[in-house]
Amino acid sequence: MDVDDAADRQQRWEQRIEVPLFVASLLFLGGYTVVVLAHDAPVLQNLALALTLLMWLIFALDYAVRLKLSGEGLRFVRTHWLDTVVVVLPLLRPVRMVRAYNAVQRRRGEPRLSLHARVIAYASMSAVLLGYSSALAVYQQERSAPGSTIRTFGDSLWWACATLTTVGYGDVTPVTPLGRVIAVVLMGCGLALLGAVTGSFSSWLLQVFAREDEKRSPGN
Template sequence: MKEQPSRIRWENRTQRPLLALAVLFAVAYAVPIVLPDADPALRRGCSVVEWAVWGAFAVDYLVRLVLSEDRKRFVRRHWLDLCAVLLPLLRPLQLLRVVATLLLVGRRARMASQIRLTTYVAGAVAGLLMFGSLAVLAVERDAPDGNIKTLGDALWWSFTTMTTVGYGDHSPTTGLGRVLAVGLMLSGIALLGVVTANIAAWFIARFDQDDAEERRRTAAIEALTQEVTALRAQVAELSAAAAPVPARRRDPTG
């Protein structure tokens, strides 16, 4: 069943504004963590921006739901969007707003046909590194036994965790920090699988294309060979038909 044109138009028009709001969310989320001694008014303003961005994505989901012709089918196909919208309402933690916004941005980015898989993967890696570093820094910085105290430590830890290298020089000590580590490791493995599958699919498609081109060339050569053979046969027949018949000699004794 085809989607309503009005929903498609809505998605096309809101694609870039929502991505811009996601960037604004990233800034609002990062400021209180990078500047722990910031003015309370600034921190409250950043919190308002975070909730406002999440609210914009929630409104976007509701509008797309209303504009869908088959709403039950829309909910079934976009259940992850619904979970991301409801997640911060279950328990109003800042980290849940981060996860929900990342999920919603990712879902909307995949809908854009102009965004290629490579660009999406690169954006996902950058987003996970940034948010993972900020989240673990916010959790581990004040931990008594924590060893992730600066943004540089958090970035290094996120990079080694996503690549599953795990040097062990920096590691989370709190329960929530370890949950973040598990999520980051799984995300890194998933993204690596996506990249590997994309490269393999590219090579397979390339080989199939070359094989199909070779088959087309072989078929064209065979067809040309058959045409040349047929032309030679026709030329031989025409030459035989056009050849003069030799006259009989008279017998002088007859």
């Protein structure tokens, strides 16, 4: 009974907090954008930094509340590893919007899109958010590094697109240690997202062909 009560309390909390977390993710991404790009406006940059720190506190508070409500103790860290990573790594916080969007759609009843379409839509949203966040983070690290080929935010966006799509032209590459760590994360996520989209699209095509074969079969 205690386990059921804990699960109910956690579910109610998650339902109440999803929309605020969606807004917090948007504000975090906007603030982080200003922090990175407005380096010639220190006052605006400091305000944006304060905003991003405030949004991080909201993420941390949500994580702490769900940790307590779960009653799992440190086991919660392992069973909810993605939430743990999102709190620790600023790069992944904007991707939290995809989960919040999914939760809001579920509350409106049955999803309007099929499973395959939802996978493709959510993977595409995640790719855009992750690519943009990575471009910001890499540009912040690389713009003044000696020997860097990523000198403008446009260069960083080009690099993020090439990395996410696994093309890897090699014309612009990160040279700083943190920039290369971000690159490795983006490569792994790019492969996973590309695989999800390709697999869902292929499965959808197979279902379409199967239905066409059933319509053409003599028994029908």
